[in-house]
Amino acid sequence: MPLVPMKQILDEAAKKQYGVPHFNVNNMEQAQAIMRAADVASSPVIMAASRGALKYSDLIFLRNIMMACVEKYSKLPVALHLDHGNNLESVKTAISLGFTSVMIDGSLKEDAKTPTTFEENVKVTKECVEYAHPFGVTVEGELGTLGGIEDGVGSGQVHLTNPDQVEKFLKLTNVDALAVAIGTSHGAYKFKIKPDPDKNLLAMDIIREIHKRCPKLHMVMHGSSSVPSDLLDEINKYGGKIPPTYGVPLWAIKEGIVAGVRKINVDTDLRLAATAAIRKFLHENPEKFDPREYLAPAREAMIKIVRERYTEFGSAGHAFDYEPISLDDAKKFYRK
Numbered sequence: 001m002p003l004v005p006m007k008q009i010l011d012e013a014a015k016k017q018y019g020v021p022h023f024n025v026n027n028m029e030q031a032q033a034i035m036r037a038a039d040v041a042s043s044p045v046i047m048a049a050s051r052g053a054l055k056y057s058d059l060i061f062l063r064n065i066m067m068a069c070v071e072k073y074s075k076l077p078v079a080l081h082l083d084h085g086n087n088l089e090s091v092k093t094a095i096s097l098g099f100t101s102v103m104i105d106g107s108l109k110e111d112a113k114t115p116t117t118f119e120e121n122v123k124v125t126k127e128c129v130e131y132a133h134p135f136g137v138t139v140e141g142e143l144g145t146l147g148g149i150e151d152g153v154g155s156g157q158v159h160l161t162n163p164d165q166v167e168k169f170l171k172l173t174n175v176d177a178l179a180v181a182i183g184t185s186h187g188a189y190k191f192k193i194k195p196d197p198d199k200n201l202l203a204m205d206i207i208r209e210i211h212k213r214c215p216k217l218h219m220v221m222h223g224s225s226s227v228p229s230d231l232l233d234e235i236n237k238y239g240g241k242i243p244p245t246y247g248v249p250l251w252a253i254k255e256g257i258v259a260g261v262r263k264i265n266v267d268t269d270l271r272l273a274a275t276a277a278i279r280k281f282l283h284e285n286p287e288k289f290d291p292r293e294y295l296a297p298a299r300e301a302m303i304k305i306v307r308e309r310y311t312e313f314g315s316a317g318h319a320f321d322y323e324p325i326s327l328d329d330a331k332k333f334y335r336k
């Protein structure tokens with residue numbers, strides 16, 4: 001079973017300069033959508049569980065759904081990733097569940113709301129790296145804070161990442177990947193007006209600068225759903241009330257990938273796709289009540305979005321470029 005450390009997926013993406021989508025997962029249909037689309041697209045998979053998702057599913061249900069994905073799609077390289085760990089405890093829990101990658105979001109205190117100082121961030125991140133690397137587990141940190149709030153994570157304030165600090169942070173912590181704040185935000189409400197391709201939407205110069213100074217560090221764009229307008233229209237057509245909003249357009253994400261971003265976190269787009277399909281189905285079939293009947297079209301709608309992301313970010317077709325490595329192989333790497 002190629003359950004691989006996330007570092008391998010990102011190292012390989014860096015060699016060929018493509019991006020890999022990270023999809024959050026909360027239930028079986030979502031997990032199946034991610035895998036079915038990856039299977040068709042031949043893409044490596046980064047499947048992520050947030051603390052909120054783990055709590056919702058009593059840890060073990062979601063963990064076993066994720067493991068079922070690895071078992072069923074035994075040829076695809078899959079990394080299981082903890083999204084926004086808030087302390088060493090959450091990292092330890094994820095590793096004990098079999099995750100091959102963890103994020104420690106040291107940009108915020110344990111409450112996942114209050115921004116930390118640089119020193120506090122270094123301290124908790126270093127602690128987590130020292131714990132995770134001997135297991136061969138990849139670690140993603142975060143420097144700078146994003147706007148927006150999702151799953152209770154976020155200060156609501158934006159502090160863009162400072163490239164000077166990144167160099168220092170990397171030396172002090174030895175993280176494998178780093179979430180950078182360049183103007184994206186969590187949730188569906190990212191931009192109030194339609195992003196203009198002729199104006200700078202995101203701070204790409206920060207990405208370029210970090211990539212130049214720390215070429216081996218894998219940069220991560222959080223809060224990077226595109227919030228497709230056709231899905232918003234569909235939801236609102238069938239009784240939804242989502243105010244006008246814009247996400248991160250694909251052209252901006254592609255710019256990020258060219259500048260050195262390797263992982264792009266997508267969550268909201270799958271939520272929107274599922275909600276639109278369920279609303280439509282129930283509106284057109286008011287007499288139906290079998291959850292399978294409305295969850296199946298929701299799953300199809302998510303497959304479509306996921307496939308598009310694998311293709312657009314460039315990871316499609318790369319699942320079999322390399323021999324998957326195990327956590328034991330990664331352990332040896334970190335010992336060096």
Ligand SMILES: [Zn+2]
Nearest residue numbers: 186222223265
């Ligand atoms: Zn995030």
